[in-house]
Amino acid sequence: MNQSIIFVDRVEYDESTKRISFFAQVSGQLIRCFYLTNKSEKDAISDFESKKFDYEDIAESAIEDELYNDEGLIEVEELL
Known part of the structure; x- marks a missing residue:
């Protein structure tokens, strides 16, 4: 867990x-x-609420890898 990334x-x-x-x-x-x-x-x-921590883990990895889209956002896939 990266302490410099905090999910609000x-x-x-x-x-x-x-x-x-x-x-x-x-x-x-x-x-x-x-x-x-x-x-x-x-x-x-x-x-989302039921899978919140999974989404946050995926987004955290994408942020660490600087996988921002053209708008400067982090896009993840919906978890099914």
Whole structure:
């Protein structure tokens, strides 16, 4: 576990893009991590909460490897 990467207790659902976003703080900077889903808002957030630590582990590795997309975001795949 990298102590310089801290995940904040915040999750957002964007209906227009069907995107779940969660956030990491890295050296004081807020980094948006996200994945796409076909679930409703309620189901998507519930699913995220049940797999939160798995998503955070995947995102942490991507941040450490600097796998930012063109928008400066970390995209992970939805866990099924």
